[in-house]
Amino acid sequence: MSRRRKLPASFYRAPTVEVARALIGKLLVHDSPEGRTAGRIVETEAYLFEGDPACHAARGETKRNRSMFGPAGTAYVYLIYGMHRCLNVVTAEPGVGEAVLIRALEPLEGVELMAARRGTELLRNLCSGPGKLVQAMGIDSEHDGVDLRRSDLTVWEESGSEEPEVVVGPRVGISVELPLRFWVEGSRWVSRGGKVKR
DNA sequence: GGAATGATGTACT
DNA sequence: GTACATCATTCCG
Numbered sequence: 001m002s003r004r005r006k007l008p009a010s011f012y013r014a015p016t017v018e019v020a021r022a023l024i025g026k027l028l029v030h031d032s033p034e035g036r037t038a039g040r041i042v043e044t045e046a047y048l049f050e051g052d053p054a055c056h057a058a059r060g061e062t063k064r065n066r067s068m069f070g071p072a073g074t075a076y077v078y079l080i081y082g083m084h085r086c087l088n089v090v091t092a093e094p095g096v097g098e099a100v101l102i103r104a105l106e107p108l109e110g111v112e113l114m115a116a117r118r119g120t121e122l123l124r125n126l127c128s129g130p131g132k133l134v135q136a137m138g139i140d141s142e143h144d145g146v147d148l149r150r151s152d153l154t155v156w157e158e159s160g161s162e163e164p165e166v167v168v169g170p171r172v173g174i175s176v177e178l179p180l181r182f183w184v185e186g187s188r189w190v191s192r193g194g195k196v197k198r
Numbered sequence: 199g200g201a202a203t204g205a206t207g208t209a210c211t
Numbered sequence: 212g213t214a215c216a217t218c219a220t221t222c223c224g
Contacts, residue, residue: 059221081217083217
């Protein structure tokens with residue numbers, strides 16, 4: 001039987017690319033009044049302050065990206081395309097302005113609650129995209145700026161769980177071609193309908 | 199004050 | 212594969 005341990009603060013302070021890679025296989029858990037939902041992270045993307053124009057923090061601190069400049073282990077939640085929200089994990093030292101976008105989860109707990117929130121029965125459509133997983137997990141703008149170690153939204157690692165095989169490729173929807181996207185090789189839970197390009 | 203834009207998802211061909 | 216819904220933030224004037 002595997003045991004769960006909350007990720008220590010030092011985990012998030014590592015270089016952003018390392019954190020993005022290491023977050024694959026970890027567990028995202030949300031305890032909401034409706035119940036608990038949890039999933040295994042299978043896809044992430046790193047956003048760097050240096051040389052990465054696609055990073056929200058690239059042009060300095062604004063009202064929206066304020067939490068990206070907070071301490072490592074802070075959640076950064078923002079609205080995209082006027083209708084979807086995305087969840088990021090702030091990394092590195094405070095003030096650096098780097099983060100990891102959580103792009104897809106393998107649903108583990110509270111699957112029925114996820115399905116109700118998403119309005120679909122199809123398991124593969126619950127968390128296979130940044131906007132989808134935010135909706136399925138019941139995350140909203142209230143979670144922008146919360147501490148992922150001391151709030152209802154937390155990240156865990158499982159002792160004894162096998163290390164997934166992680167592969168790297170270019171990010172999705174970004175014109176800047178950098179190998180900053182990480183996902184589990186062959187996973188059916190990743191975004192883009194599982195059709196991954198390397 | 200106003201217009202352009204986007205780290206997406208869904209529906210439809 | 213392609214169209215488009217929809218709005219907070221950003222940037223320009």
